[in-house]
Amino acid sequence: MPPLLQIDNxxxxxxxxxxVRLDHLELEEGETVLLRGPNGSGKTTLLxxxxxxxxxxxxxVRVLGKDPAREPEVRREIGYxxxxxxxxxxxxxxxxxxxxxxxxxxxxGEKPPGPEKIERILDRVExxxxxxxxxxxxxxxMKERLALARVMLFDSSLxxxxxxxxxxxxxxxxxxxxxxKGRAAAGAAALVSTHDGMFQETIEAGVVxxxx
Amino acid sequence: xxxxxxxxxxxxxxxxxxFLALEYSPPFYDxxxxxxxxxFRIFFMHVPAAWNSFLCFLAAFVAGIGYLINxxxxxxxxxxxxxxxxxxxxxxxxxxxxIWARAAWGAxxxxxxxxxxxxxxxxxxxxxxxxxxxxxxxxxxARFTAxxxxxxxxxxxxxxxxxxxWGAKNHPxxxxxxxxxxxxxxxxxxxxxxxxxxxxxxxxKRMKLERSR
Amino acid sequence: MTFRVVRAMIGKDLLRETRTGEVVLxxxxxxxxxxxxFAFAFPAGAVGYEHAAAALWVAILVATQVSLSxxxxxxxxxxxxxxxxxxxxxPGLFYLAKSCSLFASMLLLLLPxxxxxxxxxxxxxxxxxxxxxxxxLxxxxxALAGxxxxxxxxxxxxxxxxxxxxxxxxxxxxxITAVMASRDILEGNGFSSAGMTLAAxxxxxxxxxxxxAPAVLED
Numbered sequence: 001m002p003p004l005l006q007i008d009n010x011x012x013x014x015x016x017x018x019x020v021r022l023d024h025l026e027l028e029e030g031e032t033v034l035l036r037g038p039n040g041s042g043k044t045t046l047l048x049x050x051x052x053x054x055x056x057x058x059x060x061v062r063v064l065g066k067d068p069a070r071e072p073e074v075r076r077e078i079g080y081x082x083x084x085x086x087x088x089x090x091x092x093x094x095x096x097x098x099x100x101x102x103x104x105x106x107x108x109g110e111k112p113p114g115p116e117k118i119e120r121i122l123d124r125v126e127x128x129x130x131x132x133x134x135x136x137x138x139x140x141x142m143k144e145r146l147a148l149a150r151v152m153l154f155d156s157s158l159x160x161x162x163x164x165x166x167x168x169x170x171x172x173x174x175x176x177x178x179x180x181k182g183r184a185a186a187g188a189a190a191l192v193s194t195h196d197g198m199f200q201e202t203i204e205a206g207v208v209x210x211x212x
Numbered sequence: 213x214x215x216x217x218x219x220x221x222x223x224x225x226x227x228x229x230x231f232l233a234l235e236y237s238p239p240f241y242d243x244x245x246x247x248x249x250x251x252f253r254i255f256f257m258h259v260p261a262a263w264n265s266f267l268c269f270l271a272a273f274v275a276g277i278g279y280l281i282n283x284x285x286x287x288x289x290x291x292x293x294x295x296x297x298x299x300x301x302x303x304x305x306x307x308x309x310x311i312w313a314r315a316a317w318g319a320x321x322x323x324x325x326x327x328x329x330x331x332x333x334x335x336x337x338x339x340x341x342x343x344x345x346x347x348x349x350x351x352x353x354a355r356f357t358a359x360x361x362x363x364x365x366x367x368x369x370x371x372x373x374x375x376x377x378w379g380a381k382n383h384p385x386x387x388x389x390x391x392x393x394x395x396x397x398x399x400x401x402x403x404x405x406x407x408x409x410x411x412x413x414x415x416x417k418r419m420k421l422e423r424s425r
Numbered sequence: 426m427t428f429r430v431v432r433a434m435i436g437k438d439l440l441r442e443t444r445t446g447e448v449v450l451x452x453x454x455x456x457x458x459x460x461x462x463f464a465f466a467f468p469a470g471a472v473g474y475e476h477a478a479a480a481l482w483v484a485i486l487v488a489t490q491v492s493l494s495x496x497x498x499x500x501x502x503x504x505x506x507x508x509x510x511x512x513x514x515x516p517g518l519f520y521l522a523k524s525c526s527l528f529a530s531m532l533l534l535l536l537p538x539x540x541x542x543x544x545x546x547x548x549x550x551x552x553x554x555x556x557x558x559x560x561x562l563x564x565x566x567x568a569l570a571g572x573x574x575x576x577x578x579x580x581x582x583x584x585x586x587x588x589x590x591x592x593x594x595x596x597x598x599x600x601i602t603a604v605m606a607s608r609d610i611l612e613g614n615g616f617s618s619a620g621m622t623l624a625a626x627x628x629x630x631x632x633x634x635x636x637x638a639p640a641v642l643e644d
Contacts, residue, residue, distance in 0.1 A: 013350070014348065014349050015348045015349060015350060048507075051511050052510075052511075053507055053510055053511060055351065055643075057351070069643075072510075072513050072514075072515060073513060074513075075510070075511060075512065075513035076512070076513040078511060078513075080508070080511035080512075082504045082507055082508065082511070083504070084503050084504025084507065085503065085504060085508075086503060086504040086505045086507060086508025086509075087503065087505075088437065088441065088499075088505065089503075090440075090441045090444045090445050091437070091440065091441065095437075095440065099433055099436075099437045100508075100512065102429060102430075102432075102433035103429075103430050103433045103434070103509065103512065103514060103522075104512045104513070104514075105426060105512065105513045105514060105515075106426070134444075150508075154512075280637070280640045332593065332597050335590065335593060336593055336594045336597075338590075339587065339590040339591050339593065339594070340591075342581075342583075342587055342590070343577060343578065343581055343587060343591060346581040346582045346583050346587065347580050347581055347582075348582075349580075352580050355640055355641065355643065356577050356580055356641065358640070359573075359577065359637045359640055359641050360574075360577055360591070360594075362633065362637060363573065363574070363594055363595075363633065363634070363637065364594050366594065366598060366629075366630060366633070367594060367597065367598075370597070370598060370601075
């Protein structure tokens with residue numbers, strides 16, 4: 001089986017500026033890698049490239065052997081949490097999850113996450129009580145938890161998280177870590193960008209450092 | 213080498229075209245037999261400029277589709293060059309039209325279907341150039357320019373058909389009488405060809421400039 | 426799958442709409458203002474039906490422009506489109522679903538505009554259904570093709586200024602044919618060749634927009 005994520009000699013430029021440059025990165029099953037580097041070193045760009053949201057200027061990105069930018073079907077295997085959370089502020093937490101579970105493309109015979117799963121996950125990120133409240137009333141940390149819940153809704157084999165600890169309290173970080181460990185045990189790989197030193201110490205993962 | 217030849221060739225053709233328009237072509241009479249005045253000789257740059265601008269927009273339309281399929285930067289450069297040169301030609305049309313209109317109709321501008329639709333076309337392509345100029349990321353810029361070149365081409369058939377669709381009040385209908393005199397026809401086609409040579413030269417030059425960036 | 430995504434999008438947008446009203450209410454307010462100004466400037470009976478047709482379509486276009494910008498902005502901001510794309514949703518399907526949802530919202534906007542126009546310009550009741558047909562036909566085309574220039578403009582640094590200008594390319598063909606088709610209906614000529622041209626524009630311009638959408642929404 002091809003690696004979950006393979007990046008070779010990749011470069012992405014924005015006009016005259018180099019967004020990111022990386023020679024090689026490979027993620028195998030069960031592997032979790034932290035992405036570190038100063039501001040502007042291209043962590044977000046690299047994650048967007050891996051998710052197929054951006055096409056590289058040069059080099060290749062492969063998810064399960066396929067180019068995620070040109071073959072969007074492979075994105076079904078990806079759980080992506082971006083720098084912007086993608087929540088609808090006028091909808092409640094539950095409605096947000098329901099919407100995303102409805103529109104997510106499915107393979108043949110695959111079942112969408114039902115109401116029980118949505119409730120279970122809301123409970124897991126400790127948002128059960130706030131599930132009927134509109135997201136506009138949420139704090140940054142609660143929004144981050146809800147966005148994480150959206151990723152948890154689907155059993156993705158490649159998890160890409162951009163600064164997921166922003167605004168999270170200690171309990172939130174523990175939820176995140178236990179989720180990542182659970183997925184790693186199930187054979188998924190994760191690439192997580194972070195500035196959070198405490199998070200890095202707790203999770204025991206490989207580190208890739210991006211230079212400016 | 214090719215470029216210098218083309219520059220020389222287009223220059224000679226254009227000068228000859230001016231001579232033909234001023235000296236060789238006889239005076240004009242429209243289908244009702246009305247004398248259209250000497251100012252109407254501007255027609256020999258007005259119409260070739262319009263036709264060549266349509267040709268540029270057609271080329272941008274085709275190359276735009278091509279770029280969206282193959283994503284080669286050289287196609288983007290071609291699309292952008294065609295759009296710019298086509299728009300400059302459209303400016304010539306818009307400026308030369310009123311000069312004659314003032315002499316023939318007594319007014320610089322009337323809200324007649326072809327004038328109105330051509331003004332819309334000019335604005336639509338101007339908007340496209342502004343769009344291109346205001347996007348920084350090279351890849352996004354190329355994609356959006358190509359998509360817009362395809363979409364904007366919808367205005368070209370509207371201009372071409374406007375006279376037939378809504379009836380021209382003032383714009384001369386190109387009828388058999390109009391092109392009756394072979395000298396008028398010859399001058400018009402010669403000038404169209406001269407403008408074509410100049411257009412090809414300008415698009416080539418513009419592409420070279422873009423590549424060197 | 427197409428139907429499921431379209432239904433989810435319409436459900437989500439209508440739910441948002443009942444809570445904020447931002448796409449419909451702003452549009453309705455503007456369109457009624459335009460109709461009122463026209464009705465004041467050209468009193469019914471004093472002028473021909475082309476003024477009623479012009480008032481109707483200027484009102485619809487002004488309102489549509491506002492609705493389009495809002496509806497695109499909702500998905501563009503906050504990384505929402507990016508999130509949908511990251512789930513593997515085909516951008517073309519997303520565009521189609523959004524167009525359907527926009528059309529559903531636009532119905533709420535077109536109906537009061539049409540009724541106001543019929544009321545202030547004293548349009549005979551018998552001609553309102555025909556006029557409604559033309560309005561629907563124009564609405565379909567605007568919902569299909571209208572969002573594309575807004576998405577194009579959204580990448581620009583000067584989108585507020587540029588977007589209305591870019592929308593011209595879509596609005597002009599629809600405006601011209603829709604006004605002519607409406608006038609023909611009002612003058613009792615029934616569904617004319619202008620109406621057929623409008624339907625053809627729906628098909629050609631709307632279809633082109635759908636084909637171009639995946640390339641535009643790529644990132």
